[in-house]
Amino acid sequence: MSVLMLLAVIGALALAAFVLARHRALASAGGNPRDLHSLPNYYGWNGAIWVLLPAMAGLVLWLVVQPMVVESRISGTLPAELVTDAAARALTMADVRRVAGGLDTAVAAGALSADGSGQIDSQTTDIRAVLAGVGVALGDEVSPEVLAAAQDYRAMTAWGAAARSALVLALALAGLFRGVSRGHKEFRARNEVEKVVLGLLVAASSIAILTTLGIVGSMITETADFFTKYPLKDFFFSLTWSPNFKGNSDLGMIPLLWGTLYVTLVALIVCVPVGLFTAIYLAEYASRATRSWVKPLIEVIAGIPTVVFGIFALVTVGPFLRDWFAAPMGLGDSGSSVMTAGLVIGILNIPFISSLSDDIINAVPQSLRDGSYGLGATKSETVRQVILPAALPGIVGAVLMAASRAIGETMVVVMGAGAAAQLSLNPFDAMTTMTVKIVGQLTGDTDFAAPETLVAFALGMTLFLITLGLNVFALYIVRKYREQYE
Template sequence: MSVLMILVVLAVLAAAAFVLARQRALASAGGSPRQLHSLPVYYGWFGALAVLVPSLVALVVWLILQPLVLENRISAQLPAALVAEPAKAALTMADVRRVAAGLDAAVAQGAMTDTEAGMIRTEFTNVRDRLAKVGVALGSNVSKEVLAAAQDYREMSHWGAIGRSVLVLGLAALGLAWGVSRAHKDFRARNLVEKAVLGLLMAASSIAILTTVGIVWSMVSETFDFFSKYPIQDFFLSLTWSPNFRGGSDLGIIPLIWGTLYITLVSMLVAVPIGLFAAIYLAEYASRRTRNWVKPLIEIIAGIPTVVFGIFALVTVGPFLRDWFAAPLGLGNSGSSVMTAGIVIGILNIPFISSLSDDIINAVPQSLRDGSLGLGATRSETVRQVVLPAALPGIVGAILMAASRAIGETMIVVMGAGAAAKLSLNPFEAMTTMTVKIVGQLTGDTDFAAPETLVAFALGMTLFVITLCLNIFALWIVRKYREQYE
């Protein structure tokens, strides 16, 4: 039974438990809800939870452990030459899973029976040809050992699916019987259901923490692996970025940091004035009708995909800057440049800064404005000397968060700034960022254990630390701002 079918059966059993538990609780109270400790719906939910909680926990644990157990058992049966190294073992197991899936497809399409698929090692020497007839290509590197392991993998997966169905549905049936039997007028169903909901909320809130821990752990472990193969001082102090998978690479991060910060600076020079002035206008000068029209129009920019911005940079902004500024001034003849990517990323960040700054300015107490106007100040003087200084911590926090977003942008940089890692002050030259190189080093058929591939994790860890520091600083400023005006 497939996982989807198991979930459907569990949903039916949970619905049945809900109805039966509710009816049994009402029957124990003579049909009067006033005699119940809890509302009738709580008894129903208790019955449904009695079915779902143990069965779903067992299903999740089984789905996590079964692949690990199967791969360990199959690896133990394979020749040592096929699993001598971790990378080679991973490729071999990928072939085993692919062949097992091919056997399942052949059985499903009628190219062979289920019994025939289980007799590969003893009777079938033309398995490759028979699978090719139904469009399942095994490849020339599939050996007899891999075919045999695939048959064992398929058979164990089949029995594992049966055991999973029996265990999960058995627990669901026991939970149904137990949940319905506990439904009585004196049973404190509400307390247990609320505890279960509290546990669900705590689990949901823990997902973000566990995800962050997993991301950091994966990057830290691979980063240490990279520094065990490449000198750390060369990575942080070298001025050259020249990866070469055939050897002799120079993986200095300084040109990438320079390109990242340069493009971010240009984007902030575009986004901060426009976004901040738009926020001041909407919060202090615009009428309600104008605000209701202009604010949504500005925020539409945030909903445009970044690939569309990249096309805009490639087709419109880049050629415009090249033809009207770079070429006449003798600063370059390429449409891909720091200026192109920075301007487009700045446009992307305008609604982010505008929306946050607008909310922060509106949060400044009206009494400050009234006091300034009462002393004879004009509206512009009030905005410049009272409102903006009061809202400055929050505005700075919004700017730093926008900078973090600009640092992490990839698609616009790929299409608008090029991929050249260099140190230059010319804003009309092509440069690149750390995020672009992370994608480039992990793209294609590369050796995952090579320093040229592992360097992507070191770049990611460096980028993570930079953006984390910016976000912490921004949150500290915003918190200080909130403490001042709450």
């Protein structure tokens, strides 16, 4: 039974449990809902939960464990020459999975029978041609050892699918019996359901924390590996970035950090004033009719893919800045520059500043405005001296979000700023950022044991620490002004 069909069966059993548990609870109260401890639907939800939670937990656990068990057993049967190290083992198992998937596709397409797929022989049959006929391309000829492993892989996977279906259905039926049997008027169904909901909320809120810990843990591990192969001092203080996979690389991060901060600074200079002034206008000065069409138009910018902004920077903004500013002033003749990337990133960040700041300004209590007007202040004085200070914590958060997006932007920088890692004060020079080089070092035929590849993790960890510092600073500002205006 496929996973999709299994989910449909679980859903049907949960629905049946809901109806039966609710009906049984009402029957125990003689059909009078007032004699029940909880509302009738709580009994139904309790029955459905008893079906869903055990069955879904068993299904998820099986889907996680089965591939690891199958691959462990299959890799243990492979000849030693195919699994000389971890990389060779992974490559061989990838071939085994690809051949097994191709055999499944061939059976589904009718090119092979179910029995024939298990008895096919690479010595007498061109496996590569058979699979190519059903749209599965293989890079090399299939060896007898890989074919045998693929056939065993299919057999074990099929057995695992059958056992998975039996286990999940058994758990669902047991949960149905348990949930329906508890449908009695004295049972505190509401309390049980609310405990489950609370647990789900806690689990959902823990996902972000666990994900962050996982990301940081993996980054720390790979970064530590990098610094065992490359001097820490040279990475943080060298002024040259010149990676070379053949050796003698100079992996100084200073030029990349400078380019990242320079582009971010230009972007913030563009988006913060424009976005904040737009928010003030919309919140305090614009009529309802004007606001109803101006704000959606501004927010449309947030939905444009960044690659479109990159094209805009490459074909429009870059040549315009070069022809009208850089070349006449003798500052450069290239359309790729810090100013190009920063200006476009600033434009795409305007909606974040304006929309968030607008909502925050509107959340300032009207009593503060009325008090200011009552003391004789004008609208502009009220905005400057009352509304903006009161909304400052939220505005700082909006600026931080814009800064984080500017720091992490890649596509616009690739297409608008160039790829030169250099230290320069000229905003019309081509530069690059840390995110661009992270992508570059992890793209193509890379060796993950080489410092030239591992440096991407060190750069990522540095970016993480920079954004963490921004968050700490923003938290300080928020707390300081929140105490003053609350």
